[in-house]
Amino acid sequence: MMEIRKFSRILGLCAALGASTAMAVPAYAGPEDQSITLGMGEDFPTLDGYINTARDGVVITMHIYDMLIYRNPKTFEYEPLLATSWERIDDRTIEFKLREGVTFHDGSPLTAEDVAFTYNYWADPANGARSQGSVSWIERAEVVDDYTVRVIAKGAAPAALEFVAGSLPIYPSDYFQSVGPEEFGQKPIGAGPYKVESFGDGLVKLVAYEGYYEGGAKRTPSIKTINWRIIPDTATRIAEVISGGVDWVWNIPSDQVEQLQAVPTLDVALASTLRIAMVALDAAGRTGADNPLTDVRVRQAVNHAIDRETIVANLVGGDGEILNAPCHPVQFGCDQSAAVIYEYNPEKAKELLAEAGYADGFSLKLGSYRDRSRAEAVQSYLAAIGINAELEMLQASASFSSWREGKVGAWYGDWGSFSLADSSASLGTMFDGSSNDGARDETVIQLIKEAGSVMDPEERKAKYAEAIRIITEKAYWVPMHTIVMGYAYTNALDFEPTLDELPRFYDASWK
């Protein structure tokens, strides 16, 4: 009895202590002072948009900096941003007319010199832009006059505007040169809607830039302060958004999104993205020349064996959709109707295996990383037709390298196409003969190369369609589904997820 009374007193003490410390919790306000607190998963080593190219980095880049043009995430049309108009002078040259009166966060005016400097600096591979594909097409940029700049490509670059809109933020040349690239990454200055007030210790504080120009494609922010908190653990992020410690989180797994739906203060979404998932097959024989997957019948059998509909309905959820072609349906040139479709038919799969001489099945390694339950589903569908898949779940980059180095026969991976809505970013990087390419089909490589260098849209479409037909006919991949992104945010917030997985907080507002 004595013990119990003592125990309850201790509990009381704990409660009092708790209540007193609760006062010390810093309250991130929200609607009252037009601020928002985000729970993000990835940390930033720098805020330099050419180095900080992981997903969260791309998102913060588009808040701090502006590019020359803007790609509308709904229509996928290009709209004016720092450039008011642009024109292709010839196959290799694009001329941009800059908006007058734009200032960087330090008040200095934007001129053609800034644009040319930024492009020329990062086009030099020695300066180490993280994603060389975004800049390597640039030969040079030239100042025509104060508000006109020409960008000259090394060859015909039909997807150039995608990079201009998506990956090439404009820096103030004087400031960048005076502080140097490392310092710039810590104390960046851009011409975007938000300026960086502080950066470090797991928090980036952004405040709306009062001098942000009107009339561009990005609207003047309604939310004035963004507290960008880095919370690496998913479960902690979820707990924070439930308790109201943060207003907005993403990268929430599908099953947890369903549970979060029950929280009355939250809105959730499992929104489509440009990211596509596939089971890539080792048709080129990188894991061994005698490997069964080099036989087209075996690859077709694998295609027939996997019930993608069931996987999408039960394990992907939300807005996830089945893919037939090895690219995203919204990407330019991704003609789904060109694809050969394999319906789920395990009997037919077994017949094909028997025909190929593997009636008793065989063993292979299946690499994957994002979602164990989906990978295990594929593993069991393969087991049902006699293929014994040994599953190797790794971290994303390690899994990518095991596929690229030809260590796994099948790879259930996914590809975000750098958020570019052009098949050159999907087909063009997965079937181009690079290490991503497990098919290494000369005809396809040639088609992809041509489609990436002709300017006529109809001709490009036709070439991609032909590539899609060959890839699916020869069953180099099992195109699986789109990847959905799980969001949860307070229902007082007016926010809309976009297909390109780039949340725009200058478009969000408090209700």
Add this chain to the structure above:
Amino acid sequence: MLSFLLKRATMAVVVMVNVSIICFVLSNVAYDPAIGIAGAQATDEDLALIRQTYGLDRPLLVRYGEYIGNIAQGDFGVSYLTKRPVLDMIVERLPVTALLAILSMALALAIALPLGSAAALWPDTIIDRLAQLLAVAGQAIPNFWAGLLLIVLFGVQLRWLPISGSESVAHFVLPSITLGTFAMPPLIRLIRAGMIEVLASDYIRTAKAMGIRPFQITFKYALKNAVLPVVSLSAVQLGFMLGGSIVVESIFALNGVGYLAWQSMSRSDMPVIQAIVLLISLIYIVLTLLADLLNAYMDPRLRSARK
């Protein structure tokens, strides 16, 4: 004493050199650092450029020689990712990790010392059972689970405490409890076992016979001797904690050395990983040495034995 110190210092250097070799070789052989630096979506040309830029195309032995040479001059290299000196990155995160380690250790000792002693004084009573329950539970419940349970209770349900971040001392309460609970079990056991042994010894019986008050016997005579091995163990545990807890710092979004280690691992930022491993082994070696010295100070017999 001096020769003892010299011997230990030499040993420490040998251990550190071995640690550096193992760490350097493993982090280079385990998987391609170029992919880690470039990110999963890098193309072949990106990778080739990175190998060239960072000198990863040179033989392992050459790179190790250069690395050790630089360390000898106090240069731990520059992070692949931030391009900042590795030492700066670690030093600026040490305060968070140190605060967490000290709070956790203090909490663990504050509970383990009285509870372990009480369990020894009154064996097989409810207090002893409670001590053993805590010891078993603390050891059996994984950090990440305990941390999440605390978050759910105090952060989500009761909303008394902040869940993540390191802005105020309140932010350190849940992580310290999580880490402290993990450090506590061996301490409880060691104190309990030590006290039981000491309490049964001859000099305690003599003290009792002399009529010295039980309180004084327990705390002045018994605990002082029972606590000797606890000093060593605490030093070792504190050493581990100062290296940063990857799990606890990640769960509670504390921007400390452990979280830095995790980030660096997931991005193959080798210079940072290597420096952290060296740092942990250094702290560990120094604290073990300090614990030995402290023990020698507290127990004259150890001092004379080493002369």
